[in-house]
Structures are given as structure tokens and as C-alpha cells.
Amino acid sequence: xxxxxxxxxxxxxxxxxxxxxxCAQDMNHEYMSWYRQDxxxxxxxxxxxxxxGITDQGEVPNGYNVSRSTTEDFPLRLLSAxxxxxxxxxxxxxxxxxxxxxxxxxxxxxxxx
Amino acid sequence: GENVEQHPSTLxxxxxxxxxxxxxxxxxxxxxxxxxxxxxxxxxxxxxxIRSNVGEKKDQRIxxxxxxxxxxxxxxxxxxxxxDSAVYFCAASRGGTALIFGKGTTLSVSS
Numbered sequence: 001x002x003x004x005x006x007x008x009x010x011x012x013x014x015x016x017x018x019x020x021x022x023c024a025q026d027m028n029h030e031y032m033s034w035y036r037q038d039x040x041x042x043x044x045x046x047x048x049x050x051x052x053g054i055t056d057q058g059e060v061p062n063g064y065n066v067s068r069s070t071t072e073d074f075p076l077r078l079l080s081a082x083x084x085x086x087x088x089x090x091x092x093x094x095x096x097x098x099x100x101x102x103x104x105x106x107x108x109x110x111x112x113x
Numbered sequence: 114g115e116n117v118e119q120h121p122s123t124l125x126x127x128x129x130x131x132x133x134x135x136x137x138x139x140x141x142x143x144x145x146x147x148x149x150x151x152x153x154x155x156x157x158x159x160x161x162x163i164r165s166n167v168g169e170k171k172d173q174r175i176x177x178x179x180x181x182x183x184x185x186x187x188x189x190x191x192x193x194x195x196x197d198s199a200v201y202f203c204a205a206s207r208g209g210t211a212l213i214f215g216k217g218t219t220l221s222v223s224s
Binding site: 033035040041042043044045048050056058059090092096097098099100101102104105106107 | 157207209
């Protein structure tokens with residue numbers, strides 16, 4: 001039981017490049033979410049999904065796309081990377097949305113030059 | 114949507130002292146309030162949580178209190194130790210919604 005797995009752990013991009021951050025969980029959790037963490041800003045919600053085929057915007061969704069074709073996977077796409085997207089990205093999951101403990105992945109440290 | 118305010122942003126204590134971190138939330142329908150600890154370079158990890166039908170919960174040196182009327186909740190750490198040094202986050206949510214976090218408190222415990 002691996003929990004929540006994020007890949008890659010580190011990535012450097014150039015402005016304008018695109019990439020996908022991967023997130024997979026093996027706990028059969030319905031709810032998955034993406035956060036970005038910046039110094040002094042805490043964990044800000046980007047997008048979340050309450051189940052396969054359902055996604056919704058969080059606090060800071062601009063510049064990011066998500067999809068949820070399976071229960072296990074919830075990839076985060078940067079279509080045209082900008083320096084403001086330099087951050088640490090965390091994926092989290094829980095059995096259902098709302099009043100449940102979140103299980104976090106180890107994070108992806110992303111730098112945009 | 115929900116908004117969570119957390120104070121203080123930094124807190125320095127001597128080993129053995131108590132530490133208190135306070136959070137307020139805006140959505141009166143929120144009913145779940147977890148606290149996470151994040152060590153440098155690591156993932157956030159749940160240390161304690163409380164639901165709105167409970168006013169206080171304790172786990173060894175850690176306790177959380179909830180005041181639904183005032184819409185605030187607090188984390189209390191007693192007999193602090195150097196290994197308690199970390200960033201602590203509070204959060205709030207209600208059934209069917211996403212978890213919204215505060216901006217975090219950096220706790221430093223000096224020996």
C-alpha cells in the first residue's frame with residue numbers, strides 16, 4: 001500500500017513549456033485534491049475532485065487544468081508555465097470529500113525559469 | 114467560500130513551555146477542523162482533528178479546543194520539546210467540500 005504517489009519529485013521548466021504532474025493513490029479514495037505551497041502563503045487549493053469524472057476549481061485555479069478519468073489518478077497540467085507557478089505542489093486524497101483526514105503525497109518541487 | 118485565518122505566523126518558546134496557535138474560520142457550516150504538522154522538506158501530516166460535535170480533544174501533549182459560536186479553534190502543545198519545531202497548519206471543511214488551510218505557524222522550540 002503506497003498511499004499517495006507523486007511524480008516527479010523535482011522539475012525545472014522554462015517559461016512557456018507545458019508539463020503534467022502525476023498523482024496516484026491506491027486507497028480507493030473518492031476525493032483527491034491539489035495544493036500549492038509558497039513561503040508565507042500556506043497550502044492553497046488549486047483543483048479538487050469528489051470522484052471520477054468530476055472536478056472543480058479551488059482558490060487558485062488559473063493556469064492549471066485537471067481531469068479525473070479514474071479513481072486512482074488525478075494529474076495536474078500546466079499548459080504554459082510561468083515563473084509565478086514556481087512552487088511545491090502537493091496532492092492529497094481522502095475517502096470522501098469534507099470531514100475526513102487528508103493523506104498527502106511527498107510533493108513535487110517545480111521551478112520555472 | 115471558507116476562509117481560515119491563523120495566528121501567530123511565528124512562535125518561539127523555550128523547551129518545556131506551552132505553545133498555543135489560534136485559528137478562525139468564516140463558514141458557520143464547517144464541521145471538521147484538522148491540524149497538520151510539516152517538518153522541513155516533508156509532507157504535511159495530521160496530528161489531531163476535531164469535529165463540531167466536540168468541544169475539546171486531547172492526545173498526550175496535544176489538545177485542540179473548538180468554539181463554534183465564535184468560530185475559532187486552537188491547538189495547545191504542552192511540555193514542548195525540540196522535535197516539536199515545525200510548521201503547523203490548521204484547516205476547516207464541511208461534508209462534501211474541500212479542505213481550506215490557514216497560512217501556517219512556524220514553531221521554534223529552543224533547548
